[in-house]
Amino acid sequence: MSDLAARLSAIDEKIADAARLAGRDAGEITRIVVTKFHPASLVRDLHAIGVREVGENRQQELSAKTAELADLDDLRWHFIGQAQTNKAAAIRRSADAVHSVDRDRLADALHRAAEDDRILDVLVQINLTDDPGRGGVAPVDAAALAEHVLGLSSLRLRGVMAVAPLDEEPASAFARLYDVASAIRTLEPSADWMSAGMTGDFVEAIAAGATHLRIGSAITGPRPDRG
Numbered sequence: 001m002s003d004l005a006a007r008l009s010a011i012d013e014k015i016a017d018a019a020r021l022a023g024r025d026a027g028e029i030t031r032i033v034v035t036k037f038h039p040a041s042l043v044r045d046l047h048a049i050g051v052r053e054v055g056e057n058r059q060q061e062l063s064a065k066t067a068e069l070a071d072l073d074d075l076r077w078h079f080i081g082q083a084q085t086n087k088a089a090a091i092r093r094s095a096d097a098v099h100s101v102d103r104d105r106l107a108d109a110l111h112r113a114a115e116d117d118r119i120l121d122v123l124v125q126i127n128l129t130d131d132p133g134r135g136g137v138a139p140v141d142a143a144a145l146a147e148h149v150l151g152l153s154s155l156r157l158r159g160v161m162a163v164a165p166l167d168e169e170p171a172s173a174f175a176r177l178y179d180v181a182s183a184i185r186t187l188e189p190s191a192d193w194m195s196a197g198m199t200g201d202f203v204e205a206i207a208a209g210a211t212h213l214r215i216g217s218a219i220t221g222p223r224p225d226r227g
């Protein structure tokens with residue numbers, strides 16, 4: 001087995017253990033492999049060992065990799081980074097899901113960029129810190145943003161996404177995210193994704209109810225220099 005395959009299966013075992021401990025079915029948890037800063041060849045290697053869900057956080061990298069890997073048509077690309085409105089069309093062209101919708105204007109831009117009947121899955125990103133400069137909408141404004149998304153016919157609201165703050169126990173931050181997720185689900189029962197948990201905190205995220213984990217370095221190895 002390659003190092004990559006060994007790391008992947010080690011993480012999948014930890015996910016299964018954490019799910020068992022939380023009394024959850026691991027089958028309801030989707031593991032997205034975050035491949036940012038790694039070459040497209042790594043995504044191809046991941047695909048060869050069964051990975052189908054991958055995540056990128058920069059539009060240019062997403063566009064370049066999806067072009068290079070166009071033959072792998074069963075890959076699902078999750079865009080998880082901060083998005084500028086003027087990149088919305090390029091993101092929409094390449095992504096199957098956008099986890100980082102944090103304002104009405106971005107939702108509008110993604111909607112306007114629809115080129116065919118395809119519906120784009122979107123999540124509302126929640127800012128769990130007190131710093132308004134971080135990505136995401138404040139928890140108190142999440143329902144209004146979700147309502148806005150629900151009014152855009154080319155977008156499908158799937159749930160919420162967040163990154164745990166650096167200065168707080170992930171368990172308490174994810175508990176707050178779960179409350180926001182529950183409030184959004186009352187607006188739209190099918191919006192039941194909770195995208196949370198990275199290399200350092202996916203066990204806590206599973207305990208808190210995460211349905212989509214975004215795991216990078218524990219699977220891919222250290223990221224190459226950003227340059």
Ligand SMILES: *Cc1c(COP(=O)(O)O)cnc(C)c1O
Pocket residue numbers: 034036057080081163197198199200214215216217218
């Ligand atoms: C990079 C990134 C991840 C993955 O981080 P790791 O610590 O490498 O697992 C998850 N979510 C977002 C939004 C990211 O930018």
